[in-house]
Amino acid sequence: MSVKPADSRRLYLQIAEKLRELIAQPDFAPNGRLPPERALAETLGVSRPSVREALVALELEGLVEIRMGSGVYLCASAHAQGDAALSQAELGDSLLDIMGARCVIEGSIAASVAPFCKAKDLKVLREIYNEMQREVEAGRIPVASDRAFHVAIAQMSGNEVLVRTVSSLFDARHSPLSEKLRGHFENETTWGAVPDEHRVILEALEAHDAIQAQATMQRHLKMSLERVLTGGQRTP
Incomplete structure (x- = not known):
């Protein structure tokens, strides 16, 4: 029986990957707006601060835009992004x-x-x-x-x-x-x-x-x- 190795990446990078998977679902962000931080934290079973770091990482990748006082929105090219994930060394x-x-x-x-x-x-x-x-x-x-x-x-x-x-x-x-x-x-x-x-x-x-x-x-x-x-x- 093979054992899957533990993910050694920082938590915010692990959360960012899960968010990318959610973003790929067509019904995840109605009108291009992501669910609130609190809802994302509950869905993923992590803290809001960790979600916030992950969202900022995705913003740096060009997948989302954080609009203060409004929310987090998908960028126009979000679904067209390929292997755009940035590494910890880059972030x-x-x-x-x-x-x-x-x-x-x-x-x-x-x-x-x-x-x-x-x-x-x-x-x-x-x-x-x-x-x-x-x-x-x-x-x-x-x-x-x-x-x-x-x-x-x-x-x-x-x-x-x-x-x-x-x-x-x-x-x-x-x-x-x-x-x-x-x-x-x-x-x-x-x-x-x-x-x-x-x-x-x-x-x-x-x-x-x-x-x-x-x-x-x-x-x-x-x-x-x-x-x-x-x-x-x-x-x-």
Whole structure:
């Protein structure tokens, strides 16, 4: 008896393939509009965030179009698409995986550096936080200061491998999949809570509180993910 090998592809790619099969059915998308995310998640037995990632992957392939506030629609050439599926190397890692890794790694870093933070390092971190706050108040998305804040905490560890890891995970936001997701569901409004989340991380580090530093870092990263994958209610 042969055993079918486990599918090693990321979940969003597995879901995207199932959606392609559904899209091929002529009665799946009446008037070209796909069922809502919630219905797709129930049909496939997966979470809405995973469905959202899969839909964005299909959008990058040109199979569907996500119209904010309206829904997800088949592109005119959807049924004519052949082997158009993009690989994980082309799309990038799942944002769920990236942020999960950041929670583990950056939470541990924050806890480990908190008891030993130097005054000069904390001063630099507060200056970065102040710049982030000014940018948000001016209606700008502070990606550069956000990155600088997280990298600065990693630098407090004195471990260059951790610094490179944190930098690399942050920069994964520029992959095609992550950029498309953020382009749809991230904006100046969703960034409004970000300065406060960084402030409590900074205050925990200033208090040399390892437990609070880890908790506030992980809470911030989880909220950041939620804003992109579950916080945006503009698509059905």
